[in-house]
Each structure stands twice: as C-alpha cells, then as structure tokens.
Amino acid sequence: MSAVPVVAPVIRPAGRRVHLRPQTGWQPIHFGELWHYRELLWILALRDVKVRYKQTVLGVTWALIQPFLQMILFVAVFAKNGFSTDGVAAPVFYFSGLLPWLLFSNSLTTAGNSLINNQHLITKVYFPRLVIPIAAIITALIDFAISFALLIALMAWYRVPPTSSILLLPVFILLAMLAALAVGLWLSALNVQYRDVRYVLGFLVQFWLFATPVIYPASMVKTHWRRIVLGINPMSGVVEGFRWTMYGKPAPGPMTLVSVITIFALLIGGLFYFRRMEKTFADLI
Amino acid sequence: MNDCAIEVGGLSKLYRIGGEQKLYPTLRESVAGAITSRFRRNGNGAKSNAREFWALKDVNFQVQRGEVVGIIGRNGAGKSTLLKILSRITDPTEGEIEIDGRVGSLLEVGTGFHPELTGRENVFLNGAILGMKRREIAGKFDEIVAFAETEKFLDTPVKFYSSGMYTRLAFAVAAHLEPEILIVDEVLAVGDASFQKKCLGKMNDVSKQGRTVLFVSHNMTALRSLCTRAVWLENGKVMENGHTTDVVGSYMRKNTIANPESVWSEGSAPGDDRIRLRSVRLISRSNSTDQITVHTPLSIEFTYWNTMPGAVLNISALLYTSEEICVLVTVSDFRPRAVGLIRHILEIPGDFLNANSYFVNMLIVKDASVPILRQDNVLSFDVVEGEVTGNWYGATPGTVRPKLVWKSEAVDASEIDLATARAQSD
Numbered sequence: 001m002s003a004v005p006v007v008a009p010v011i012r013p014a015g016r017r018v019h020l021r022p023q024t025g026w027q028p029i030h031f032g033e034l035w036h037y038r039e040l041l042w043i044l045a046l047r048d049v050k051v052r053y054k055q056t057v058l059g060v061t062w063a064l065i066q067p068f069l070q071m072i073l074f075v076a077v078f079a080k081n082g083f084s085t086d087g088v089a090a091p092v093f094y095f096s097g098l099l100p101w102l103l104f105s106n107s108l109t110t111a112g113n114s115l116i117n118n119q120h121l122i123t124k125v126y127f128p129r130l131v132i133p134i135a136a137i138i139t140a141l142i143d144f145a146i147s148f149a150l151l152i153a154l155m156a157w158y159r160v161p162p163t164s165s166i167l168l169l170p171v172f173i174l175l176a177m178l179a180a181l182a183v184g185l186w187l188s189a190l191n192v193q194y195r196d197v198r199y200v201l202g203f204l205v206q207f208w209l210f211a212t213p214v215i216y217p218a219s220m221v222k223t224h225w226r227r228i229v230l231g232i233n234p235m236s237g238v239v240e241g242f243r244w245t246m247y248g249k250p251a252p253g254p255m256t257l258v259s260v261i262t263i264f265a266l267l268i269g270g271l272f273y274f275r276r277m278e279k280t281f282a283d284l285i
Numbered sequence: 286m287n288d289c290a291i292e293v294g295g296l297s298k299l300y301r302i303g304g305e306q307k308l309y310p311t312l313r314e315s316v317a318g319a320i321t322s323r324f325r326r327n328g329n330g331a332k333s334n335a336r337e338f339w340a341l342k343d344v345n346f347q348v349q350r351g352e353v354v355g356i357i358g359r360n361g362a363g364k365s366t367l368l369k370i371l372s373r374i375t376d377p378t379e380g381e382i383e384i385d386g387r388v389g390s391l392l393e394v395g396t397g398f399h400p401e402l403t404g405r406e407n408v409f410l411n412g413a414i415l416g417m418k419r420r421e422i423a424g425k426f427d428e429i430v431a432f433a434e435t436e437k438f439l440d441t442p443v444k445f446y447s448s449g450m451y452t453r454l455a456f457a458v459a460a461h462l463e464p465e466i467l468i469v470d471e472v473l474a475v476g477d478a479s480f481q482k483k484c485l486g487k488m489n490d491v492s493k494q495g496r497t498v499l500f501v502s503h504n505m506t507a508l509r510s511l512c513t514r515a516v517w518l519e520n521g522k523v524m525e526n527g528h529t530t531d532v533v534g535s536y537m538r539k540n541t542i543a544n545p546e547s548v549w550s551e552g553s554a555p556g557d558d559r560i561r562l563r564s565v566r567l568i569s570r571s572n573s574t575d576q577i578t579v580h581t582p583l584s585i586e587f588t589y590w591n592t593m594p595g596a597v598l599n600i601s602a603l604l605y606t607s608e609e610i611c612v613l614v615t616v617s618d619f620r621p622r623a624v625g626l627i628r629h630i631l632e633i634p635g636d637f638l639n640a641n642s643y644f645v646n647m648l649i650v651k652d653a654s655v656p657i658l659r660q661d662n663v664l665s666f667d668v669v670e671g672e673v674t675g676n677w678y679g680a681t682p683g684t685v686r687p688k689l690v691w692k693s694e695a696v697d698a699s700e701i702d703l704a705t706a707r708a709q710s711d
Contacts, residue, residue: 017383018384018385020381020382020384021382050402051399051402055401122374125390125396125414
C-alpha cells in the first residue's frame with residue numbers, strides 16, 4: 001500500500017504529563033491551555049461563519065437587512081412620534097444604537113445555545129469547553145463588521161461627522177462582546193442541564209432591548225442617580241459609549257463605569273461557574 | 286516502573302440515573318425536587334429517587350510506553366466510560382490517572398464534520414478538533430487526500446458524499462494524527478470490508494512505530510494480531526489483565542456458547558400430553574472444547590417424549606443469526622415414531638457457518654402438516670474466527686461460509702475458444 005504514509009518517529013515534548021483525578025469545588029481557569037487551543041477557536045468560528053449563510057439567496061446581505069429594517073421601524077414608530085434622539089439624525093441615532101445591541105444580542109443567543117449545538121463535540125473530544133462560547137461570539141462579530149459599513153454610509157448621508165473619540169471604538173466593541181460572553185457563560189452552562197434556557201433566551205433578549213438605551217437616549221432618564229442604576233445593565237454603558245465614539249456625544253459618565261464594573265463582575269463569576277460545571281457537561285448534555 | 290505511559294489507580298465512575306428517567310431535568314423539576322427532598326429528609330428519612338450506577342469500580346492497570354493494549358468486554362462493561370475518562374471528556378468520580386504523553390483519541394470517525402462544508406474545509410476542521418495544528422494538517426494534506434481517495438470531490442460539500450467516501454475521508458484525517466498515546470474506540474466497525482482492511486493495516490503500522498495504543502474492539506481476530514496485552518472489563522471491573530491470547534481466550538470461554546443446551550424438568554417442559562420436550566444440546570465434534578470456530582463440526586441433539594403410538598413426526602430446525610436473518614431451515618425424515626423418548630441429531634459440518642452469533646428455533650410437525658410444538662430460541666451459540674490465513678483481520682461477509690469446490694488449472698486458450706464456439710453453434 002503505497003498510499004499509507006510513513007509516520008515520523010515519535011518525539012516527546014517535555015511537560016506533557018497529565019494527572020487526572022476527581023475535581024471538586026472551584027477550579028482555576030487555565031488561560032494557557034485556552035491559548036494553546038486558539039487555532040481550534042478560530043476554526044470553529046470560521047466554520048460557523050461559512051455555514052451561516054449557506055443555501056440562502058441573499059447571503060451576507062441578511063446582516064444588513066435585519067438592522068436596517070429594524071431602524072426604519074424605530075424611525076416610523078418612535079422618532080415620528082416625538083421621541084428624543086439626542087439631537088442626532090434619527091436613522092443614525094437608531095442604527096448606531098442597534099449595531100452594538102445586535103452584536104450583543106446575537107452573540108448572547110448563539111453563545112447561550114452553543115454548547116447544546118456542539119454536543120457531538122463535547123461527548124467525543126477533549127478541549128477547553130470555553131472555546132465553544134467564545135467562538136460563537138467571534139462569529140457574531142462578522143455580521144457586525146458588515147453592518148458597520150452601512151452605519152458609515154448613513155453618517156455620510158446625514159452629514160454626521162465622526163470625532164476623535166472614534167479611536168476608542170474597539171474598546172466598546174470589545175466590551176459588547178465581553179458582556180455577551182459574561183452572560184453567555186452563565187446561560188450556556190445552565191442550558192446543558194436545564195433546556196429551559198433555550199426558551200428564556202428568546203424573551204430575555206427582547207426585554208433587555210427595552211432596558212437598554214437603544215430606542216431612547218440615556219439622557220431621557222432624568223436624574224443622575226437613575227442613570228447610574230441604568231448602568232447596572234451592562235449594555236447601557238456599551239450602547240451609549242458606542243454612540244459617543246461614533247459622533248462624539250453624549251460623553252461617558254459614571255453610568256459607563258457602572259456598566260464596565262458589572263460586565264467584569266459577571267464575566268469573572270461566569271468564568272468560574274462555567275469552569276465548575278465544565279466537568280459535568282459530557283455526562284449531562 | 287518509570288516508563289509508564291498510562292497509570293490508572295483505583296478508578297471509579299458513578300453515574301446517577303434519574304429515577305424518573307427524564308433526559309433533561311427542567312428548572313421547575315429541579316426546584317420542586319429540592320423542596321421535596323428537603324421535606325423528605327426532615328420527615329421519614331432520606332430516600333433518593335435517583336438510581337446510582339457504577340460504570341467503573343476500582344479499576345487499576347498500567348500501560349507501558351510502546352505497548353498496544355486491547356480492551357475487551359461486553360456492551361455496558363465500562364469500556365467507553367474508561368476511554369472517555371482517559372480522553373479527559375469526563376471526570377473520574379474516584380481514583381487517579383497519570384498520563385505521560387500527548388494523547389489523541391478517536392472515539393468516533395469524523396467528529397465535527399459539517400455537512401455543509403467541503404471535503405477540504407472538513408479536513409482542517411476535523412484535524413483541529415482532534416488536536417492537530419493547522420501547519421501540521423497543511424503539511425499532511427496531500428497524504429490525507431490520497432489515503433481517502435477523494436481527490437475529485439475535495440471542493441464538494443460533504444453532504445453530497447456517499448457514506449463510504451465520507452468515512453474514508455474522516456478516517457484518513459484520524460489516521461494522520463500522530464499522538465504518542467492513541468486511544469481508539471470501535472471505529473473500525475464502519476465501512477466496507479476493503480476499507481476495514483485499510484484501517485486495520487494502518488492500526489498495524491501505528492502499533493509498529495512504537496506508539497502506545499489503547500484499542501477497544503469486539504473484533505477478537507484484530508485484537509489478537511495487533512495487541513500484546515489485553516484488559517478484560519466486566520461490570521466496571523477488571524476481570525483479567527495479561528497476554529492477549531490468554532485474556533481473549535478466557536473472555537470467549539465466558540461469553541461464547543451463550544446457551545449451549547436447554548434441559549427441561551418434567552413439570553416445566555414445553556409441550557402437551559402428546560409431545561413433551563426433554564432437551565436440546567449443542568455438541569462440538571472437535572477435539573478442542575474451547576470454542577466453536579468456523580472450522581468446528583457441530584451436532585444439535587433434540588430429545589422429546591412421544592405418547593402417540595405410531596404417529597408420523599418430523600422435526601425442523603431453523604437457524605438464525607443474531608440479526609435475525611434466517612440462515613437455513615432443515616427438516617428431518619418423516620417416519621412413524623415409537624412411544625417413548627425420541628432423539629434427533631442434526632449435523633452441521635465444519636467450514637460451513639460464518640463467524641457470528643446464531644440461535645435455533647424448532648418445530649415438531651405431525652403427519653407432515655400439523656405443527657404440534659414450536660419452541661423458539663432453544664439454543665444459541667457463537668462461532669468465532671479460526672486461524673487467520675494471510676493478513677486479513679476484518680470480518681468476512683456472508684451468513685454462511687462454506688468451503689466450496691474450486692477447480693483451478695492452466696488451460697490452452699485455443700481449447701477454450703473451440704469450446705465456446707461449439708457451444709454457440711449448438
């Protein structure tokens with residue numbers, strides 16, 4: 001059999017000793033191992049991107065159509081009825097709110113269901129399970145990038161000039177993704193045991209939209225303290241911050257800080273919870 | 286022993302099976318369960334609804350570097366659980382495992398293959414899932430494709446592949462995994478005969494390169510030829526651990542000839558006041574009593590009591606494979622039988638049945654037309670592979686494997702031409 005390849009002799013890299021024993025309680029998070037599996041992370045994200053619009057007529061255009069139609073709906077229902085848009089052209093206002101919101105909500109939904117959707121991998125191969133929800137979130141970033149081009153076009157059309165604050169744009173994109181990961185870790189791990197999460201996710205995202213200043217500006221919340229309370233919703237700070245990076249107002253305040261703190265608190269908790277539940281995934285899923 | 290690749294000590298794995306056999310607990314049930322269990326505990330003692338099940342219990346063994354170890358056992362013996370723990374997919378409940386070396390596990394062929402992606406994309410995806418680096422896969426890409434023989438369809442989504450092509454491509458990726466320790470579940474049970482042969486050949490190569498291999502299989506022939514040592518698991522415990530030939534031998538003694546005879550006491554015997562069964566026995570007509578191979582000549586002895594003077598009785602034996610495929614029906618002679626104990630002996634020649642599990646149903650008919658006794662599954666037995674000739678370790682297809690007469694000779698071409706011409710002109 002000439003087709004049978006000759007396999008190279010085994011070279012033993014050092015430090016490959018693994019010790020397996022029952023794990024109880026809270027475990028440390030192995031970021032080094034996660035880094036080791038970065039190629040898998042990337043290839044899983046790439047898989048989802050490739051598969052996403054297979055066998056659709058409009059393909060990637062869907063990434064544009066969804067936020068665009070939603071924006072038109074908001075303009076027709078809210079802006080035409082005198083809702084404040086912070087003095088910015090209504091289409092730009094809504095679209096710039098929808099973009100980070102959709103990045104978050106799409107990431108959250110896919111991440112929340114990601115373990116369930118990849119159960120054939122979980123029961124057959126070992127890799128840090130954290131790879132799966134993170135890959136799901138990277139996938140949502142592609143849609144975001146496509147619709148971002150439309151936002152630039154809208155801003156040019158309505159002559160809304162960008163300001164120097166645009167340099168901080170990556171920070172808020174990252175924050176939106178971290179917020180989605182933070183909540184997604186909790187929900188995806190819960191989803192393994194309780195399939196109720198699948199249904200909860202749908203309306204959680206709907207309710208959350210109204211608790212976030214997407215349709216309305218945070219300035220509509222009058223008192224300073226109430227705005228800080230609004231900041232407990234991590235997406236409040238992210239959406240407002242995103243708008244600020246795009247056209248320079250309104251400047252971030254204590255609300256943003258509260259949101260960032262919430263994101264990191266949820267994320268750290270989520271990481272440890274996920275790590276704790278991880279070992280039972282293959283048995284429960 | 287410093288050169289241990291795998292060291293398993295006191296390994297146990299407990300599964301809790303919900304009493305209500307619900308696949309997924311919902312939140313409501315869990316909350317309700319927490320409340321009721323608290324009540325129960327406060328009340329008349331805790332009584333858990335969940336059943337506990339030890340898939341593995343206190344398993345100990347070691348695998349030296351470069352050893353090829355087979356794991357055998359019946360379904361549910363804990364083999365898959367063991368592999369899952371060694372592959373780090375699930376956690377042990379008790380015990381410790383020390384693994385020294387990069388582990389590659391193949392619990393399935395084509396894990397993570399996505400139907401919408403092309404063959405090329407799936408090679409990279411599957412490789413990454415199995416733990417290969419992108420560079421590594423790219424370097425071996427041509428070899429993988431050549432092994433799979435799917436060059437032409439590389440850019441076709443695998444959903445359009447035939448199942449054979451799909452399996453070949455999936456196995457090709459796996460075959461190029463180069464871990465120091467390879468853990469393989471029954472992946473070779475897929476594909477057609479020639480593909481199985483290729484897989485086993487590849488396994489043979491791997492084992493000869495000095496890699497440590499842990500191999501679960503039901504194919505005893507393959508195990509005997511590939512593995513130096515075998516571990517027999519039963520009900521989550523190690524029954525025997527030693528030379529493959531010894532362990533496989535005792536495993537087969539325990540597990541084959543599942544039900545070589547049925548003897549009934551007078552009260553419980555099937556039948557009525559006309560006919561009453563006494564016994565059905567399988568007799569091996571070979572010197573070695575160990576196991577029935579494809580070469581062993583067999584006899585089946587049926588005995589029953591007859592109370593009808595001069596009744597014309599005959600007996601039929603129906604032989605089935607474990608997949609309930611009827612291999613044959615054979616009918617005895619029709620003749621008036623005396624009152625008393627009647628015995629029929631059916632002879633099955635050696636080199637006739639294939640390696641498989643078989644069971645026997647029987648039927649007694651009066652006057653060649655009236656069935657008066659039908660008894661199913663009176664016997665069951667396993668026929669195993671005999672000595673291997675050549676290097677073919679896979680299963681031979683077919684329900685029977687008779688030795689038929691072949692006439693082979695060198696002939697003169699002109700004679701054949703003449704004969705055909707004559708036949709055509711007739």
